[in-house]
Amino acid sequence: MRPNESFRRSLPLLPDGLLRAQRGLRRVAVGLDFSLQSEFALARALRLPLAHGAAFSVLHVSPPLDGHTAPGGTVDGERCLRRSVTSAVKRLRQRPDVDVREELRTGDAPHEAAALAKDQGVEVLVVGRPPPTQPVKPLPEDAMVMRLVREVDASVLVVMPHPGRVYHRPIVAVNFSRESRRALELTMRLCPASTPIEVLHVVDLREDEDAPLAEQLLLRQEHEDAARRALGRFLAPYRETGRAMEIRLRFGDPCECILAEARERDADLLTLGMSSANPPTALTEGVLRHSRCDVLISRHAAPPATLPDGGGAPAS
Secondary structure: OOOOEEOOOEEOOOOOOOOOOOOOEEEEEEEOOOOHHHHHHHHHHHOOOEEEEEEEEEEEOOOOOOOOOOOOOOHHHHHHHHHHHHHHHHOOOOOOOOOEEEEEEEEEEEHHHHHHHOOOOOOEEEEEEEOOOOOOOOHHHHHHHHHHHHHOOOOEEEEEEOOOOOOEEEEEEEEHOOOOOOOHHHHHOOOOEEEEEEEEEEEEHHHOOOOOOHHHHHHHHHHHHHHHHHHHHHHHOOOOOOOOOEEEEOOHHHHHHHHHHHHHHHEEEEEEEEEEEOOOHHHHHHHHHOOEEEEEEEOOOOOEEEEEEOEEEEEE
């Protein structure tokens, strides 16, 4: 038995039921810099489930000092973007209802992506990230992907390997918050209805490390029982969806446990939730820097708290 895992195996939590129709995405954007990784991002975006009449925006942002005739200038960027858009239209030829949009902008890429997401109400922005080096090194603080997650007020799907198929081994890390619930629901929209979803909760026991061993074991059991009850309540609304879900508990540092779970389960998608009201946490950025699979940062604005007199105040 590994000390940071639940001693019980993952158990199906939800019974079989009638599978509900998958609700596709209505507004998707994919960011391109014409690198191999951004081509992977486009290929993944084209595999996402799109709703009827969805808008599919292909975005390229040229640096503000690009020349109009020099190699690599905006003219070349426009030509490359046009080829990518043409390719996307061909891939979606069976979906004439989807509106494929060409978005060529000039300026700072994260700023322009944030503006596009706000203007078009983008649900998911799909971007690629550089492949891991050998030996594996984390993404730097100023990496483009890190800036996009910080600045774009929309969910961001960060694509790593070539998307050979639709997602079939997703993991959603939850802490029972509103953001976690929305992260789970967005993952359900991205994955086929027949795909089981692993719901992972990490219990941080580091505060109990100084207690006597017998007390540590007792506290661990209490925490595990409480976590399983909380998971049951958290997932209760989805019992009638027919979606197969598995629960998984780990104990230890949340970032290390989430990454270890993704590696051991050979996950192809790892989802975390965050609020637009707050900047990304150390956990979110740590997972994003070190993950070897695709990462979905599910981002949703937190509703304002309502005062007794009917006024509104920002949520803390």
